[in-house]
Amino acid sequence: MTISIWRYSHLVLAVVSSLFILIASVTGAILAFEPISNQLKSYAVSDANEVSLAETLSVLDTEYEEVFTIEVDRNDFVSADVITKEGNSETFYINPFTGEKIGDIIKKAPIFEFATNLHRSLFLKTTGRILIGVVSFLLFLISVTGIKLILKRQGGFKRFFSKVVKENFDQYYHVVIGRYALIPIIIVTLTGVFLSLERFDMFPVEKISHQYPEQVEPEEKLAIKDLKTFQDISLGDVKHVEFPFSDDIEDYFIVKLNDKELLVNQYTGSIVSHQNTSFGALVSNWSLILHTGEGTIIWSIILFLASLATLFFIYSGFAMTLKRRKESSKLKNKFKKDTAEYIILVGSETGNTFNTAKLFYEALLAAGHSVFVSTLNDYSAYKKAKHIIVFASTYGEGEAPTSASNFEQLFQNVNQAQTLQYSVIGFGSLMYPDYCKYAIDVNSMLQKQDGFVEHLPLFKINNQSFESFKSWIIQWNNQTAQDLKIQLQKPQVNLKKLKEFKVINKTEPNNDDSFLIQLRPNKKVKFISGDLLSMFPDADFIERQYSIGKIENDIVLSIKRHELGVCSNYFNNLKVNEIVKAKVRRNYDFHFPIDTKEVVLIANGTGIAPFLGMINDNSKRIKTHLFWGGRTKQSLKLYESIIDSALVKHKLTSFNVAYSQEQKTKVYVQDLILEHQELFSKVLHNNGVIMICGSIAMQNRVLDVLNSITKTHLSQPLSDFETNGQLKMDCY
Numbered sequence: 001m002t003i004s005i006w007r008y009s010h011l012v013l014a015v016v017s018s019l020f021i022l023i024a025s026v027t028g029a030i031l032a033f034e035p036i037s038n039q040l041k042s043y044a045v046s047d048a049n050e051v052s053l054a055e056t057l058s059v060l061d062t063e064y065e066e067v068f069t070i071e072v073d074r075n076d077f078v079s080a081d082v083i084t085k086e087g088n089s090e091t092f093y094i095n096p097f098t099g100e101k102i103g104d105i106i107k108k109a110p111i112f113e114f115a116t117n118l119h120r121s122l123f124l125k126t127t128g129r130i131l132i133g134v135v136s137f138l139l140f141l142i143s144v145t146g147i148k149l150i151l152k153r154q155g156g157f158k159r160f161f162s163k164v165v166k167e168n169f170d171q172y173y174h175v176v177i178g179r180y181a182l183i184p185i186i187i188v189t190l191t192g193v194f195l196s197l198e199r200f201d202m203f204p205v206e207k208i209s210h211q212y213p214e215q216v217e218p219e220e221k222l223a224i225k226d227l228k229t230f231q232d233i234s235l236g237d238v239k240h241v242e243f244p245f246s247d248d249i250e251d252y253f254i255v256k257l258n259d260k261e262l263l264v265n266q267y268t269g270s271i272v273s274h275q276n277t278s279f280g281a282l283v284s285n286w287s288l289i290l291h292t293g294e295g296t297i298i299w300s301i302i303l304f305l306a307s308l309a310t311l312f313f314i315y316s317g318f319a320m321t322l323k324r325r326k327e328s329s330k331l332k333n334k335f336k337k338d339t340a341e342y343i344i345l346v347g348s349e350t351g352n353t354f355n356t357a358k359l360f361y362e363a364l365l366a367a368g369h370s371v372f373v374s375t376l377n378d379y380s381a382y383k384k385a386k387h388i389i390v391f392a393s394t395y396g397e398g399e400a401p402t403s404a405s406n407f408e409q410l411f412q413n414v415n416q417a418q419t420l421q422y423s424v425i426g427f428g429s430l431m432y433p434d435y436c437k438y439a440i441d442v443n444s445m446l447q448k449q450d451g452f453v454e455h456l457p458l459f460k461i462n463n464q465s466f467e468s469f470k471s472w473i474i475q476w477n478n479q480t481a482q483d484l485k486i487q488l489q490k491p492q493v494n495l496k497k498l499k500e501f502k503v504i505n506k507t508e509p510n511n512d513d514s515f516l517i518q519l520r521p522n523k524k525v526k527f528i529s530g531d532l533l534s535m536f537p538d539a540d541f542i543e544r545q546y547s548i549g550k551i552e553n554d555i556v557l558s559i560k561r562h563e564l565g566v567c568s569n570y571f572n573n574l575k576v577n578e579i580v581k582a583k584v585r586r587n588y589d590f591h592f593p594i595d596t597k598e599v600v601l602i603a604n605g606t607g608i609a610p611f612l613g614m615i616n617d618n619s620k621r622i623k624t625h626l627f628w629g630g631r632t633k634q635s636l637k638l639y640e641s642i643i644d645s646a647l648v649k650h651k652l653t654s655f656n657v658a659y660s661q662e663q664k665t666k667v668y669v670q671d672l673i674l675e676h677q678e679l680f681s682k683v684l685h686n687n688g689v690i691m692i693c694g695s696i697a698m699q700n701r702v703l704d705v706l707n708s709i710t711k712t713h714l715s716q717p718l719s720d721f722e723t724n725g726q727l728k729m730d731c732y
């Protein structure tokens with residue numbers, strides 16, 4: 001619930017100020033180039049610390065008729081306001097070693113002039129300045145609420161920079177870029193607010209005022225170069241020097257240094273008055289530098305990137321909000337709640353779970369059922385309902401998502417007249433310790449309530465995995481004797497861009513109906529083991545993916561033929577030299593780790609394919625253990641030669657196999673893991689990596705076992721290792 005308050009504040013603030021933030025970011029991005037373009041001019045004195053103020057003042061004194069001021073700006077350019085020997089009054093950049101003119105004062109380019117006015121006051125003078133000050137403060141609040149949201153999402157400070165679950169482009173980059181850009185944005189906005197307050201004298205900066213001596217005795221005048229005070233000051237510390245107005249001994253040099261201001265006797269060089277720069281003035285100076293980037297190319301570049309990031313946040317933030325609204329409003333019911341047989345209840349925070357619920361809703365409708373869908377918060381009595389199917393995500397720390405925040409209370413107060421069959425699907429992420437906790441809670445609420453009978457056991461889905469959802473649909477179809485078909489959107493791939501692969505070899509289906517097929521790309525295609533080969537069969541153009549094992553530059557797939565499987569039969573009917581059209585999708589999260597000491601690979605059935613490539617490729621001979629679950633010894637024959645060869649070449653350290661049909665008591669891969677629990681805890685403890693490939697059912701059981709191992713041996717939940725990138729999975 002609390003996360004919604006933060007998200008709501010974040011959104012409201014963004015809506016209110018977006019147009020102004022847009023202007024400020026675009027002009028800010030332009031203005032970031034001003035200090036960069038200034039810095040690129042070569043007037044800066046790099047070794048200003050090596051020249052003393054005495055030397056510079058002395059050369060200027062001889063070079064010009066009269067000198068009024070010298071100034072060292074934030075770019076380290078030294079300028080002087082002088083009357084030349086020819087009698088002209090001029091201001092220009094000088095070489096502080098020789099006093100010579102080296103360039104004219106840089107004039108502000110019209111584009112920067114325009115951008116500055118728009119950025120500061122929107123061309124609205126005082127009103128504009130006030131508006132910009134307020135907007136700066138709003139952007140500061142947006143950034144703070146943004147940081148709070150990231151902390152909530154990532155699970156605290158420690159995990160601030162750990163892996164972000166990618167749900168879609170906008171959400172992923174909003175968070176990933178946000179983690180880096182929010183700090184500079186906070187600095188820019190706070191300094192912006194300060195500069196506005198200062199401008200309206202709401203933050204008074206104490207001015208320096210010197211005590212002038214009442215009477216000064218005449219003295220013999222020393223040459224400037226001999227004045228001790230100036231000899232002791234290096235030019236690098238100077239900001240501004242004002243020459244005495246006349247030769248009168250009561251007229252002084254006024255020397256502004258970085259942290260103080262001095263009044264210096266022009267005859268003797270003695271310091272007549274010494275005042276430290278006030279704290280307010282220092283803050284003001286730093287605010288200007290931090291806000292404008294003046295004098296530093298690196299900070300200007302950061303400011304430029306922060307401005308671009310702000311523009312991206314405006315786009316992605318609104319895109320996410322619109323999508324969220326669209327997802328929840330998309331559900332248009334054909335049936336009323338009291339006429340439908342199937343009730344789908346959705347608990348979602350950001351709308352993703354609605355998408356999956358909608359696929360199920362449409363599949364039921366297409367099969368001729370009466371269905372009603374709504375949020376868990378709209379739970380009520382349903383007169384004709386026979387089934388309740390709950391799709392619920394988990395938010396916060398194992399809490400209910402927004403659209404389910406009132407469900408628990410409603411559930412206690414609403415009575416159903418008839419008995420209902422229930423099924424719960426939990427949507428969550430293994431990166432959180434309370435994996436699918438809210439769905440677990442809903443499941444146990446239903447379990448305890450009279451009049452509710454379990455139809456299917458609780459099913460958990462990690463990171464909105466579509467493959468997992470399909471496997472739940474299979475369970476549903478088996479249990480209900482239905483044949484629901486999930487209609488996916490049309491493929492987003494241009495079929496003309498598919499690559500050609502030639503069949504080099506294909507084995508006959510074995511006793512499990514599994515076979516290996518070796519494909520060679522006709523043209524150069526980049527891929528490694530763990531990447532995916534996407535097929536779009538003519539029958540429905542629905543994408544099917546196969547995990548690639550790369551062996552000697554060829555793709556090796558392990559495929560199980562299903563009686564009615566469109567793609568598996570297509571592959572099985574292929575002959576050597578025939579051409580397959582497909583696309584390689586890079587699967588960066590499932591590549592063999594090359595920077596680790598020990599790896600464990602876990603697979604069942606055809607899930608072994610990417611691992612065959614990985615062990616064959618393990619040229620660094622990283623300690624690698626393979627755990628595989630198959631039906632019979634015969635099932636292993638298909639892969640035996642590759643595994644044996646890897647063992648002989650020490651590319652594979654150990655191979656452990658579990659057969660489910662070979663002996664009386666069935667042994668599964670999770671049983672093997674339990675037997676070798678010391679190995680697993682040691683590998684994870686030493687920053688090693690575990691990779692899992694195969695069926696979702698196997699994945700879920702293996703994860704349960706691994707979780708109990710890490711909790712017992714390492715006192716940590718498995719989610720910690722998933723977050724660290726030590727657990728990689730590709731299951732279907």
Ligand SMILES: Cc1cc2nc3c(=O)[nH]c(=O)nc-3n(C[C@H](O)[C@H](O)[C@H](O)COP(=O)(O)O)c2cc1C
Pocket residue numbers: 003152153154165167347348349350351352353354393394395396397398399401427428429430432433434435436437463464
């Ligand atoms: C801030 C935040 C907290 C989360 N907390 C959990 C959690 O405690 N347990 C879990 O399994 N998933 C957690 N998740 C993951 C979501 O449940 C998952 O991304 C889900 O797919 C979101 O579905 P939705 O868009 O329909 O809300 C969290 C996600 C976020 C952003």
